[in-house]
Amino acid sequence: MRMYGKIAAIAVLFLAGCTTPVLRPECPTLVNYSLADEHTLARELAAHPEMTMTHRVMRDTAGLRDQVRACQKAAN
Secondary structure, three states: OHHHHHHHHHHHHHHHOOOOOOOOOOOOOOOOOOHHHHHHHHHHHHHOOOOHHHHHHHHHHHHHHHHHHHHHHHHO
């Protein structure tokens, strides 16, 4: 009987460590661009509409930046 008590106590100690941890997302850091940088980019994109891949990458980047902002908001 005494052995079962020790085994039960050890089992309780092991099970007490099995709690669910609180997980928080780790979000990338965004690079902040000045308004002048944004205007320069807009002018360059407008001047070269034939550069379709560049336009596509910029749209994708804008979407990724929105996702990072949402991640950062959820983490706080």
